[in-house]
Amino acid sequence: MLCSGGGIFRRAPTIAARWLQTRSFTIAIDGPAASGKSSTARAVAQQLGFGYIDSGSIYRCATLLALRKNIYSVDAPPGDDEQSQELVDLISRANIDINIKPGSGWLAQSAAGTGRLVVPDVQVLLDGEDVSREIRAPEINRLVAKVASDGGVRDAVLHTQRYLAHAAETRPASTPEGRGADSSGTPGGGVVMDGRDIGTTVFPKAELKIYLDASAMARAIRRWDEMNSHMKETQAAAAAAAAAQKNTTDGDSAKKDTDQSSSRTSLSYPSVEDIARELEQRDYADINRKHSPLRIASDAVVIDNTNMTFEHQVYSIIDLARERMGLPRRYDEL
Numbered sequence: 001m002l003c004s005g006g007g008i009f010r011r012a013p014t015i016a017a018r019w020l021q022t023r024s025f026t027i028a029i030d031g032p033a034a035s036g037k038s039s040t041a042r043a044v045a046q047q048l049g050f051g052y053i054d055s056g057s058i059y060r061c062a063t064l065l066a067l068r069k070n071i072y073s074v075d076a077p078p079g080d081d082e083q084s085q086e087l088v089d090l091i092s093r094a095n096i097d098i099n100i101k102p103g104s105g106w107l108a109q110s111a112a113g114t115g116r117l118v119v120p121d122v123q124v125l126l127d128g129e130d131v132s133r134e135i136r137a138p139e140i141n142r143l144v145a146k147v148a149s150d151g152g153v154r155d156a157v158l159h160t161q162r163y164l165a166h167a168a169e170t171r172p173a174s175t176p177e178g179r180g181a182d183s184s185g186t187p188g189g190g191v192v193m194d195g196r197d198i199g200t201t202v203f204p205k206a207e208l209k210i211y212l213d214a215s216a217m218a219r220a221i222r223r224w225d226e227m228n229s230h231m232k233e234t235q236a237a238a239a240a241a242a243a244a245q246k247n248t249t250d251g252d253s254a255k256k257d258t259d260q261s262s263s264r265t266s267l268s269y270p271s272v273e274d275i276a277r278e279l280e281q282r283d284y285a286d287i288n289r290k291h292s293p294l295r296i297a298s299d300a301v302v303i304d305n306t307n308m309t310f311e312h313q314v315y316s317i318i319d320l321a322r323e324r325m326g327l328p329r330r331y332d333e334l
Ligand SMILES: Nc1ncnc2c1ncn2[C@@H]1O[C@H](COP(=O)(O)OP(=O)(O)O)[C@@H](O)[C@H]1O
Pocket: 031, 032, 033, 034, 035, 036, 037, 038, 039, 040, 222, 223, 226, 305, 308, 309, 310, 311, 313
C-alpha cells in the first residue's frame, strides 16, 4: 500500500523509516555467562535511546526471594512442586524494577578511541529495596541456574519480562542518537533485553537477535577483572570511611575496622579458576535444562567477541539495528 502511487513511491524509504521509527523495535541479546551481554546491551540501548532490561536480574531477584524465605537450596532435589509454587507466588507478588541510572556509568575505551560510548549503571529494585549488589553475591550465583530451571518460575518471570519491556520502551535510557533523537524529541519506542532465551522464547519475533559468545577463559578473566575492580572500590570506600571515623573517634578502632573489612573481602575473593568453574557449571545447567534452555535462535546473528574490542561489538550491533530500521550504517570505519 505504501508503494501504490508515484509520489508515495518516491517517499517510501522515508515513510518506511518513519513507520519503523514509531513502532517498537526489540533487540534480543542472548549468550552464556559473562559473554558481555549486559554491558553491550546497556551501551546499545543508551546509544539508540532504547529502554533496557537485564532479564538475568529478574532470575537473580527470584533467587534472592528464595534464599531469604529459605525455600530453595542448592542441595534440595529438583521438582518439588510445593516449593516451586511458594516461590511462584512470591515472584508474582513481588515488585521488580530495573532502572538505568541517568548520568551514571563508565566510558568504554578502545583502539578506535572515539571515547563516547557510555555504559550506564543499572539499579535493580525489589519491592523498593536496592538489591543491585546483593543479587551478584556468590550464594546467588550458585543457586540461580537451579531456580531458573523451574518451569513455574520461568512462567512467572516471563510475565515480568514482558511487562517491564513494555514499560521500558516508553522510558528510554537516554537519547544521544537514533530514534530517541528525532526532531520532536519523542523517546524511541524500542527495548534491548539480554538473557538466555530472549530470542527463542521471550521475544521470538524480535527485530534483531544477537547471540554473544567468547571463549570460556576470556569470560572467566573478564569476570575476575570486574570483581577485582569492585573489590578495590569496596576496600577504598571502607578505608575512606575508617579514615573519616579516625578523625572523630578512636584511631585504633578505626584501623581495626579497616583491616577486618579488607581481610573479609580478600578471604571471600575467588580465583580465576573458581570463577571459570562456576561459569561452566551455570552454562551447563542453562544449556541442559528442560524449559527454555540456552540455544542460538535460528535467525540470530552470532558474534564471538573473544578478540573483539567492546566498542566494535557495540557499534556492529547498532549498525545491524540501524539497517533493519531502514537507516544507513554509521560505524563501518571502526
Ligand atoms: N569485547 C570485550 N572485550 C573485553 N571485555 C569485554 C568485552 N565485552 C564485555 N566485556 C567485559 O566483560 C565483563 C562481563 O560482561 P557482562 O556484560 O557483565 O557479561 P554478561 O552480561 O554476559 O554476564 C564486563 O566487565 C565487560 O565490561
